[in-house]
Amino acid sequence: MKALWQRLLGGLTMFVESVRMSVANITQNRLRSFLTILGIMIGVTAVIALITTVSGVSTSISDSFTSMGAGTMSVAVTGNDLQAGLTGDNLEQITALSHVTGVIPGVAATVSVARGDAYESEISLAGKNPFYFSTTEAVARGRTLNPIDMDDAARVCLIDSDTVAEFFYGVDPIGQTLYINSQSFTVVGVLADVGQSITEMVSGSNAIIVPYTTALKLSGARLVTSVTVYVDGAAASQTVQTALENYLDALFSYEDDTYEITTMDSIQETMDSMLSMMSALLGGIASISLIVGGIGIMNMMLTSVTERTVEIGLKKAIGAEPAQIQIQFLIEAFLLSMIGGVIGVGLGIALSAVLCKAMGTTFTLSYGAIALGVGFSAAVGIVFGWSPARKASNLSPIDALRRM
Amino acid sequence: MSESSNVFFHMRNIVKSYALGDEEAVILKGVCLDIRRGEYLSVLGPSGSGKSTLMNIIGCLDKPTSGEYILNGSLIDDLTEQELARIRSREVGFIFQNSQMLPKLDAMKNVELPLIYAGVRPRERARRAEEMLVKVGLQERLHHKPNMLSGGQQQRVAIARALVTRPTLLLADEPTGALDQTTGAQIMGLFQELNDDGNTIIMITHDLKVARNARRMVNIIDGELSESEEATLS
Ligand SMILES: Nc1ncnc2c1ncn2[C@@H]1O[C@H](COP(=O)(O)OP(=O)(O)O)[C@@H](O)[C@H]1O
Numbered sequence: 001m002k003a004l005w006q007r008l009l010g011g012l013t014m015f016v017e018s019v020r021m022s023v024a025n026i027t028q029n030r031l032r033s034f035l036t037i038l039g040i041m042i043g044v045t046a047v048i049a050l051i052t053t054v055s056g057v058s059t060s061i062s063d064s065f066t067s068m069g070a071g072t073m074s075v076a077v078t079g080n081d082l083q084a085g086l087t088g089d090n091l092e093q094i095t096a097l098s099h100v101t102g103v104i105p106g107v108a109a110t111v112s113v114a115r116g117d118a119y120e121s122e123i124s125l126a127g128k129n130p131f132y133f134s135t136t137e138a139v140a141r142g143r144t145l146n147p148i149d150m151d152d153a154a155r156v157c158l159i160d161s162d163t164v165a166e167f168f169y170g171v172d173p174i175g176q177t178l179y180i181n182s183q184s185f186t187v188v189g190v191l192a193d194v195g196q197s198i199t200e201m202v203s204g205s206n207a208i209i210v211p212y213t214t215a216l217k218l219s220g221a222r223l224v225t226s227v228t229v230y231v232d233g234a235a236a237s238q239t240v241q242t243a244l245e246n247y248l249d250a251l252f253s254y255e256d257d258t259y260e261i262t263t264m265d266s267i268q269e270t271m272d273s274m275l276s277m278m279s280a281l282l283g284g285i286a287s288i289s290l291i292v293g294g295i296g297i298m299n300m301m302l303t304s305v306t307e308r309t310v311e312i313g314l315k316k317a318i319g320a321e322p323a324q325i326q327i328q329f330l331i332e333a334f335l336l337s338m339i340g341g342v343i344g345v346g347l348g349i350a351l352s353a354v355l356c357k358a359m360g361t362t363f364t365l366s367y368g369a370i371a372l373g374v375g376f377s378a379a380v381g382i383v384f385g386w387s388p389a390r391k392a393s394n395l396s397p398i399d400a401l402r403r404m
Numbered sequence: 405m406s407e408s409s410n411v412f413f414h415m416r417n418i419v420k421s422y423a424l425g426d427e428e429a430v431i432l433k434g435v436c437l438d439i440r441r442g443e444y445l446s447v448l449g450p451s452g453s454g455k456s457t458l459m460n461i462i463g464c465l466d467k468p469t470s471g472e473y474i475l476n477g478s479l480i481d482d483l484t485e486q487e488l489a490r491i492r493s494r495e496v497g498f499i500f501q502n503s504q505m506l507p508k509l510d511a512m513k514n515v516e517l518p519l520i521y522a523g524v525r526p527r528e529r530a531r532r533a534e535e536m537l538v539k540v541g542l543q544e545r546l547h548h549k550p551n552m553l554s555g556g557q558q559q560r561v562a563i564a565r566a567l568v569t570r571p572t573l574l575l576a577d578e579p580t581g582a583l584d585q586t587t588g589a590q591i592m593g594l595f596q597e598l599n600d601d602g603n604t605i606i607m608i609t610h611d612l613k614v615a616r617n618a619r620r621m622v623n624i625i626d627g628e629l630s631e632s633e634e635a636t637l638s
């Protein structure tokens with residue numbers, strides 16, 4: 001019992017002493033140690049920055065999905081020969097389904113806009129309904145669209161600040177006339193700058209919004225082919241989808257391929273899996289640099305073993321066991337790698353904070369990523385330190401001493 | 405005390421050879437040697453005769469090609485690297501030909517080194533290292549690095565390092581080879597004291613005058629060992 005205790009204490013003493021010797025060796029060759037850990041440092045930085053940034057992007061995507069309303073679904077309608085889309089009445093009937101809070105028809109067109117001498121083609125225009133304005137705080141000034149605008153297919157529009165700057169420099173646009181595809185429209189409101197949100201990056205922003213009935217006329221279509229259905233909570237999503245399917249099946253005489261319903265959940269799932277695939281791929285590439293870093297450490301340790309042959313031989317001659325020598329070199333490789341890893345974690349966090357700021361996504365510290373970075377560098381130190389340490393422990397003391 | 409318990413080590417027909425291309429260089433040609441506890445032996449021989457090779461085998465740094473070597477009752481050939489390291493750590497104190505010290509460590513740290521691998525704790529380590537350095541007369545030089553010490557002082561640090569583990573056997577390979585006569589004489593005096601205290605000492609030298617300091621003397625010529633007829637000082 002006492003002997004075992006003595007051995008444990010002796011082992012601990014040895015261990016502490018090994019750490020001390022390793023630290024001395026690392027700090028004595030500062031430049032070389034720094035160059036050695038550079039690879040690990042860059043690798044860990046890359047891994048942390050990637051994971052944090054991708055998770056930031058994915059958080060803001062799912063946030064914007066949530067803000068669009070949980071359980072929201074979009075419907076693409078091709079219809080049949082009798083009716084190749086949805087009428088205003090159809091939209092009202094869908095709105096009347098239980099758990100449906102509203103629908104937004106999506107009618108998009110590219111138009112030319114003119115006022116006085118100013119002219120611009122290729123402007124993106126969207127047709128919306130009053131419900132659209134209850135899902136977004138998109139209006140800075142003036143009024144939104146109302147049901148009468150819809151029924152009358154009124155020639156009124158809301159324009160964004162870029163369009164204001166282009167056509168109404170120094171003039172209050174509200175109440176002014178704008179020519180869209182040569183037809184006169186009255187500006188009734190100005191859209192707010194909502195900033196570069198992920199949704200806009202995905203779907204593109206609209207310069208002009210008009211009643212959807214008006215937009216149908218402008219685009220030469222008669223019927224709505226795309227509509228977003230809002231639901232009063234994710235729980236009702238399945239019920240609404242079934243009701244919607246029943247309604248559309250009946251509307252299009254149970255013919256095949258007349259419509260397609262995509263729920264936000266499924267879009268989000270696809271997005272999520274795409275993002276995680278991307279982060280796995282990028283993470284894989286980043287971990288290659290960790291392996292390269294590991295090889296750097298191995299190289300340095302092998303050089304170090306060769307340089308210290310005499311020292312190792314002498315230590316063995318005065319009683320160091322092979323395992324004691326091996327542990328000392330392993331600790332040195334481990335410490336080197338860990339120093340690189342810890343610096344890399346710091347740099348990675350700083351870099352991802354900067355990246356998240358630049359991309360406008362929220363920065364959240366991922367403890368998983370930190371653990372991964374530190375764990376990975378610890379593993380790299382041990383794996384790549386193993387064979388040099390082994391080589392050192394197997395050195396023959398005689399050969400070493402003959403070099404004296 | 406019975407005869408056998410007094411035998412410290414026992415060598416029979418020790419052969420050491422190296423393969424040199426197709427030929428075989430036989431360095432030790434069947435050496436037989438018995439040492440009792442407390443003996444002070446010098447091994448005298450010209451350069452290249454195999455003295456260091458023999459010392460390496462005695463100190464368990466190297467294994468013989470053939471022959472039987474029993475140290476303290478255990479057959480060396482049967483032991484693992486780790487067990488050999490334990491013997492070097494506990495039983496043997498080495499003084500190498502060039503008093504090899506680690507250049508980055510001061511005298512204290514160099515002397516403490518064997519104690520680190522023996523698992524001795526820091527305070528005890530420092531105490532014993534200092535005690536040893538005082539014993540070899542270096543109390544003024546505890547924290548000098550090797551490059552700040554003279555050859556004789558370095559040799560004394562090496563002796564302190566060899567003795568700090570309280571080995572049963574002190575092996576010295578040409579301990580006075582690099583020293584002037586006065587310093588050499590001081591070291592010899594120290595050896596005499598150590599032997600008087602009961603330490604077993606084997607000293608290797610090519611110098612007959614130095615060899616005469618020991619109580620028993622053997623000659624080694626071209627790998628063959630013989631008991632010397634020459635009278636020693638004591
Ligand atoms: N590893 C080795 N391979 C081949 N020959 C060796 C080796 N080690 C020592 N020798 C040879 O053994 C002989 C004796 O060497 P050594 O024991 O160092 O002599 P001494 O210490 O008596 O001067 C020398 O001729 C030397 O060249």
Ligand SMILES: [Mg+2]
Nearest residue numbers: 455456501577
């Ligand atoms: Mg020699």
